[in-house]
Amino acid sequence: MNNKKRLMTGTHFLMGNFACAEGTIAAGCGFVSGYPITPASEVVNRLAQRIPQLGGIFLQTEDEISAICSAIGASWTGRKAMTATSGPGISLMQENIGFALATETPLVIVDVQRLGPSTGVPAIGVSGDMVQVARGSHGDYQIIALSPASPQEMFDLTIRAFNLAEEYRVPVFLMADAFVGHMREQVIIPDEDQLEIVDRKTLKSGVDPRDPMKRQDFLDVDVAPMPILGRGFRAHVTSSCHDEHGMRNLSDPEIMDRYVLNPIHKILKKRHEIVQLEADYSGAEIALVSYGTVSRSAKAAAQLARQEGLKVGTLRLVTCWPFPDAEIRQMAESVELVLVLENNTGQIYPYIKSEAAHACRVEFLGPKILGQIHEPEYIVSHIKEMVR
Amino acid sequence: MSVSIHPMRKYMRTHVTATTTCPGCGNGIVTQAILRAIEELALDMEDFVFVSGIGCSAWIPSPLFAADTLHTTHGRPIAFATGVKLCLPEKNVLVASGDGDLTAIGGNHLIHACRRNIDVTVVLVNNGIYGMTGGQTAPTTPRGVTTITNPYGTLEHTFDICAMAGAAGASYVARWTTYHPRQLRRSIRRGIQKKGFALIEAVSQCPVQFGKVTKMGKAVDILRHFKENSIRVEKARDQEMDVLEGKIVVGEFVDVDKAELSAEWVRLNRQLTEDLS
Numbered sequence: 001m002n003n004k005k006r007l008m009t010g011t012h013f014l015m016g017n018f019a020c021a022e023g024t025i026a027a028g029c030g031f032v033s034g035y036p037i038t039p040a041s042e043v044v045n046r047l048a049q050r051i052p053q054l055g056g057i058f059l060q061t062e063d064e065i066s067a068i069c070s071a072i073g074a075s076w077t078g079r080k081a082m083t084a085t086s087g088p089g090i091s092l093m094q095e096n097i098g099f100a101l102a103t104e105t106p107l108v109i110v111d112v113q114r115l116g117p118s119t120g121v122p123a124i125g126v127s128g129d130m131v132q133v134a135r136g137s138h139g140d141y142q143i144i145a146l147s148p149a150s151p152q153e154m155f156d157l158t159i160r161a162f163n164l165a166e167e168y169r170v171p172v173f174l175m176a177d178a179f180v181g182h183m184r185e186q187v188i189i190p191d192e193d194q195l196e197i198v199d200r201k202t203l204k205s206g207v208d209p210r211d212p213m214k215r216q217d218f219l220d221v222d223v224a225p226m227p228i229l230g231r232g233f234r235a236h237v238t239s240s241c242h243d244e245h246g247m248r249n250l251s252d253p254e255i256m257d258r259y260v261l262n263p264i265h266k267i268l269k270k271r272h273e274i275v276q277l278e279a280d281y282s283g284a285e286i287a288l289v290s291y292g293t294v295s296r297s298a299k300a301a302a303q304l305a306r307q308e309g310l311k312v313g314t315l316r317l318v319t320c321w322p323f324p325d326a327e328i329r330q331m332a333e334s335v336e337l338v339l340v341l342e343n344n345t346g347q348i349y350p351y352i353k354s355e356a357a358h359a360c361r362v363e364f365l366g367p368k369i370l371g372q373i374h375e376p377e378y379i380v381s382h383i384k385e386m387v388r
Numbered sequence: 389m390s391v392s393i394h395p396m397r398k399y400m401r402t403h404v405t406a407t408t409t410c411p412g413c414g415n416g417i418v419t420q421a422i423l424r425a426i427e428e429l430a431l432d433m434e435d436f437v438f439v440s441g442i443g444c445s446a447w448i449p450s451p452l453f454a455a456d457t458l459h460t461t462h463g464r465p466i467a468f469a470t471g472v473k474l475c476l477p478e479k480n481v482l483v484a485s486g487d488g489d490l491t492a493i494g495g496n497h498l499i500h501a502c503r504r505n506i507d508v509t510v511v512l513v514n515n516g517i518y519g520m521t522g523g524q525t526a527p528t529t530p531r532g533v534t535t536i537t538n539p540y541g542t543l544e545h546t547f548d549i550c551a552m553a554g555a556a557g558a559s560y561v562a563r564w565t566t567y568h569p570r571q572l573r574r575s576i577r578r579g580i581q582k583k584g585f586a587l588i589e590a591v592s593q594c595p596v597q598f599g600k601v602t603k604m605g606k607a608v609d610i611l612r613h614f615k616e617n618s619i620r621v622e623k624a625r626d627q628e629m630d631v632l633e634g635k636i637v638v639g640e641f642v643d644v645d646k647a648e649l650s651a652e653w654v655r656l657n658r659q660l661t662e663d664l665s
Contacts, residue, residue: 031475053660057474057653062500066467069460069497073439073471076458081471099461213403229456230476232434234401236451238459247403247451248459 006054007192014187016151016180017042017084020110021050022189023158024082028197029108030056031074031081033067035089038122039178040112043084064089068096068109075105076237078202078228080162084110087129088119090136097171098137102239104169104218104263106200106226108161109133111173112181115371124371125178127292130347133173134321140260142267144274145173145321147291151185157318163198164274168267169223175320177343179293179373201225203233212236216244219262221269267322275324279331281313286383287331289352290341291317294367294374298341301379310383320348325355332356337386340364341374396423399433401454408447410519412599412607414566414592418513419448421569421590422484425577436480437472441465441494443486444520445513445592463494466501469508477650480509480580487514487528491547495527502556502585506649509579509586512549515594523601530634533602549589554642559584561642565591565614568638575640584648591636 007026014022020043024032032051034044048058057074061067064085071081085093090111100107115121116128133145144164148157158174165172203225209215212235217227224244227235236246241259249255267274278295280302281287290298295316305312315331317324332338338356340349340363349364356362365382367374396419409415426433438449442462450459460468465483473481483490490498490512501508518524523536527547534541553561560582562575572590579586593599593610604610614636621639624632 031471033471052653052656053663055657055661057657059470059474061467062496065464066470066497066500069464069467070471070474073458073468074475075471077472077475079475095461096464211401213401229437229458229472230479234433234454234456236401236457236459238450239461240459 008189009191010189012187012189013184014151015042016148016154016176016183017112018046019151019154019187020084020158020174020176021046023155024108024162025050025054026155026189026195027159027162028080028199029082029162030079031071032056033059033061033070033083034085035061035064035067037086037089039114039125039181040084040086040089040110042181043110043112064092065096068093068100071107072096072100072103072105075107076229080106080166082108082110082162084112086112086114086122087116090129090132094132094137097143098139098141099239100171101137101141101143101263103237104224105171106165106169107171108158108165109171109173110158111175113175113177121371123178125180125293125343126371127175127177127342127344127347130175130320130344133175140264142264143171143173143321144168144267144319145175146276146318147175147320148180149292149295149316150180151183151187154180155187155189159195159197163196166198166200167223168270169200169226170263170267175292177293203227203231205231210234212245212247217246218242219244219258221262221265223266271322274319274322275327276318277324277327278314278316278318279327281315281331281335283311284313284335285311286337286339286387287313287315287335288339288341288379289315289317289328291320291348294341294343297374297376297379300376301374304376305380305383308380310387312383317348323351328352328355329359332359332362336360338362339383339386341379343367343371343373345370396420399423399426399454400452404452407452409444410596412593412595413444414515414590414594415445415448415513417566417569418445418484418511418572418590418592419452421573421576422448422482422511425573425580428573428577429580431480431580436482437476439465439469439472439481439483441485441489443489444515444594445484445486446489448484448513449482463489463492464497466490466494466497466508466510470501470504470506473506473508473650474653477507477654481507482580483508483510485512487512487516487549488518488526491549492527499552499556502553502558502587504649505557505559505584505646507583507585507651509576509582510588511576512587512589513592514549514589515592515598517594517598517601519594519597523597535601550587550641553587557585558587558642559644559646559648560586562640563589563591563636564638565618565636566593567611567614567618571638578643583651584646
């Protein structure tokens with residue numbers, strides 16, 4: 001595909017990482033930065049070719065720290081910005097993920113996960129970053145993370161990630177992995193008018209006061225309009241504890257409280273709109289809970305189990321953060337066993353258990369060999385053992 | 389009683405009535421040099437985005453300057469500024485930060501900004517110490533002096549920032565001390581005008597930490613040291629290395645014109661979108 005059109009409407013056979021790049025373009029992204037890393041490189045490789053033709057900028061940075069910092073800088077100029085990486089890059093980005101949160105910067109971070117710890121195995125898809133994206137930067141905060149299960153969703157959820165980032169002024173993570181990133185499947189790119197694209201609220205030139213002390217730029221639980229740099233607003237942007245005007249304050253406990261809590265409440269207040277799930281456990285006694293690539297196995301396993309007369313259903317977390325706690329509780333109260341399937345040693349499992357264990361039995365099942373996708377037959381045989 | 393208002397007050401946020409700067413600090417001299425350079429160029433504060441990192445001198449523009457001010461994480465202001473400048477090529481992007489911020493933790497970003505030759509003006513305030521955290525050794529601390537973390541004297545060699553910036557490809561590189569405020573102001577002016585990466589190193593006094601831990605004394609003592617030990621680059625070129633030991637070489641080291649990154653992106657975007665239509 002060497003097409004120079006912006007939106008490549010049509011039906012394609014596309015690699016997941018390429019579909020993510022096309023989603024980035026469809027969402028209207030104008031600045032992409034990145035540092036080469038397996039298994040995420042194809043996202044930026046493609047954007048390096050496509051984005052400049054569309055008036056956007058691609059910057060290959062000296063490291064992932066610079067990738068996220070330059071993207072945050074670009075976002076403050078009003079452009080939609082993104083960077084793509086894998087676990088080691090996320091580790092390097094953590095400090096400035098915190099900066100983006102503290103300054104309420106819209107940003108999309110694509111994480112095509114791989115086996116860790118450390119350099120680990122670059123091309124093996126293990127969901128190793130599910131907690132580090134939510135808890136890895138210091139301090140308390142709330143991010144949004146979406147977990148795609150197909151190349152089609154690498155397109156669709158990339159657009160949703162941009163929309164959420166813009167709507168809530170928050171970094172949003174697309175939690176892919178090497179499997180879904182390198183998987184090739186049918187991807188349908190719709191017409192322009194079928195796409196829902198959200199742009200951030202910004203201060204309008206010539207209308208608002210030129211002094212941040214006369215307006216609210218930050219800490220609004222209903223999301224303050226962004227005072228874009230370069231438009232004469234004389235905005236002050238700092239990740240140090242600040243008030244509604246963006247001015248640093250290290251002495252007023254009430255401002256400290258709002259500095260931490262308001263950006264969290266901003267997301268949790270709209271949790272019901274952000275959380276996206278696929279639930280198919282009505283009448284089931286056993287629910288398989290999963291996300292991302294593994295949810296494909298979970299669906300196949302549930303089908304197999306039902307053929308064998310077992311009452312097995314599924315719950316797939318499309319949104320992993322904010323954590324869908326109410327939905328997990330609701331599910332737990334209608335089944336007897338929750339089996340959590342993850343391609344790791346159980347990163348989301350404790351969060352699910354804490355919401356479900358009051359109502360039913362909760363177990364974890366990793367793949368037979370870490371880094372391989374759960375085989376449906378393997379899942380079914382474990383279900384049989386558990387209910388025997 | 390008549391009230392006298394500092395001529396540079398017009399460039400400052402009205403609600404900011406105090407700075408974090410210690411008595412005797414060189415930050416005030418550098419602040420004036422930046423603002424007077426802007427005044428001399430007849431530029432408006434709205435023509436600028438100021439970016440700073442973490443450390444004493446990162447407080448020069450933030451929150452003082454009545455402009456867009458982006459106060460970033462430790463060592464990263466140049467990385468942030470790169471994203472800002474690429475998207476706002478028509479604006480002047482000026483980074484003010486310290487030697488620890490820009491050459492220790494942020495050294496890699498400085499090297500690559502020089503190499504990219506992106507049109508960002510960096511005013512690097514070099515006080516030779518970690519001041520805000522209480523007098524620890526910096527890469528710029530003179531060799532042999534005592535600090536909090538080198539109580540037996542520093543063993544490591546001192547970073548020559550200007551030599552590094554020139555070697556890495558910056559378009560404009562100059563060094564002055566706070567004893568040279570007019571020369572400093574002229575170089576900042578030149579750096580802002582330069583279409584390319586400009587690094588202006590301002591060797592500055594820190595009496596409260598540097599002066600105390602190295603026993604070099606108060607602000608006036610350190611300024612006197614700058615006066616007595618500064619040597620112009622033109623003169624230094626003919627000197628033997630041992631003569632230059634302990635000297636501060638000041639002046640303009642690099643002043644060249646070459647392709648600049650944000651302008652290259654404007655050109656490339658235009659060329660590719662024309663191809664498309």
